[in-house]
Structures are given as structure tokens and as C-alpha cells.
Amino acid sequence: MADRPGPIVLVAHSLGCVTVAHWAAARTRTVHAALLVAPADIETAEVPELVTFRPIPLRPLPFPSLLVSSSDDPWCSADRARRFADGWDSAFVDLGAYGHINSDSGLGAWPQGRELLTRLLTDAAPGPGAGPDAGPDAGSVAG
Numbered sequence: 458m459a460d461r462p463g464p465i466v467l468v469a470h471s472l473g474c475v476t477v478a479h480w481a482a483a484r485t486r487t488v489h490a491a492l493l494v495a496p497a498d499i500e501t502a503e504v505p506e507l508v509t510f511r512p513i514p515l516r517p518l519p520f521p522s523l524l525v526s527s528s529d530d531p532w533c534s535a536d537r538a539r540r541f542a543d544g545w546d547s548a549f550v551d552l553g554a555y556g557h558i559n560s561d562s563g564l565g566a567w568p569q570g571r572e573l574l575t576r577l578l579t580d581a582a583p584g585p586g587a588g589p590d591a592g593p594d595a596g597s598v599a600g
Contacts, residue, residue, distance in 0.1 A: 463487070464486075464487040464488060464489035465486060465487070465488055465489060466488075466489050466490050466491070466492075466574075466578065467488060467490070467491040467492070468491070468492045468494070468574065469491065469492070469493050469494065470494045470495055470558070470559070471494075471495055471496065471497045471532065471557065471559075472497050472499065472507070472510070473493075474493040474494070474495070474496035474497070474524070474541070475496060475497060475499060475510055475513050476510075477491055477493060477518070478513060478514040478515075478516075478518070478541075478545060479510070479514055481514075481516075481518045481519060481520075482514060482516065484519070488519070488520040489520065489521075489578070489581055490520055490521045490522060490523075490577050490578060490581040491518065491520060491521075491522040491523075491547075492522070492523055492525070492570075492573065492574050492577055493522055493523065493524045493525070493541075493545075493547060494524075494525045494526075494558050494570070495525070495526060495527060495530055495532070495533065495557050495558040495559070496524065496526070496532075496533055496538060496541050497532040497533055498513075498532060498533040498534065498537045498538075499511060499513065500512060500513055501537075502532070513541070514544075515540070515541070515544030515545070516544065516545070517544070517545060517546035518545045518546060518547065520581075521548075521577065521580065521581035522545060522546070522547040522548070522577075523547060523548045523549075523550065523573060523576075523577045524538065524541060524542040524545065524547040524548070524549050524550070525550045525552060525558065525570070525573060526538035526539075526542075526549070526550070526551055526552070526558075527551070527552050527553065527554060527555040527556055527557065527558050527562075528551055528552075528553055528554050529554040529555070529556060530555075530556060530557050530558070531556065531557060532557055535551060538551075539551075548577075548580075550573060552569070
């Protein structure tokens with residue numbers, strides 16, 4: 458990301474959501490927006506390799522974000538996902554019962570995910586008169 462010009466869009470899943478929360482405090486790049494899908498609640502997981510990611514930061518992210526969760530995610534309860542969204546000042550979408558929102562969820566190419574990303578980018582679009590670097594770098598949007 459360091460060598461890409463202009464703002465970037467982050468798309469993260471599971472532990473990647475926690476990584477974004479940690480990274481946001483020390484970031485040096487302009488971030489246009491972040492789509493955060495199925496965050497993993499590593500504070501309740503008994504996985505020794507994840508202890509160094511604790512505690513999960515619950516500070517507002519300095520960019521627009523949307524957290525998408527599932528009501529029956531084995532890695533994060535719906536209440537905890539809502540708490541992450543509140544702490545990160547993220548918009549929140551509960552998809553319903555889709556597990557960890559991954560290939561096992563039966564969502565295929567997940568067109569709803571693309572729609573949510575489009576909505577996030579539209580909502581985060583710079584206002585009139587913004588400079589040429591104000592929009593997202595399309596090459597950095599995961600797809």
C-alpha cells in the first residue's frame with residue numbers, strides 16, 4: 458500500500474478487521490473507507506497465536522467504515538460485533554445467519570457484499586470541490 462498514490466480502500470475479513478483497528482492508530486496513509494466483514498473476537502478465542510493482538514482497540518476509526526456481521530458467527534457473537542461497530546464508529550449490517558461469512562456460508566460470489574462496498578464508497582465520496590486525490594484508488598479495492 459505504501460507505494461500506491463491517493464487514498465486507499467480497505468476490505469478486511471475476520472482477523473483482518475482487528476488488524477485494521479490496530480493499524481488505524483499508527484497509519485500514515487489516507488484511507489478512503491473500510492469494509493469490515495465478520496470480525497473475529499480474539500479476546501474470547503483460546504488461540505495462543507492471537508494473544509499478541511489483544512486487546513482489540515475500540516477507538517473510532519479515522520475513516521468511514523461498514524462492519525458486516527452474521528447473527529450466528531462462531532468467532533464473534535452478534536452483540537460483540539455490534540460493540541466493535543460502535544467502538545470503531547462503523548455503520549453496521551447484520552446479514553442474518555451466515556456463519557463466519559466465508560465460502561462455507563453458501564453466498565457464492567456474494568453480490569450483496571459488492572453492493573455493500575458500493576454503498577460504502579458512495580457514502581464516503583468526497584464532496585464537491587475535493588482535490589483529485591480525494592477519491593479512492595480503484596486499484597486498491599479488493600474484489
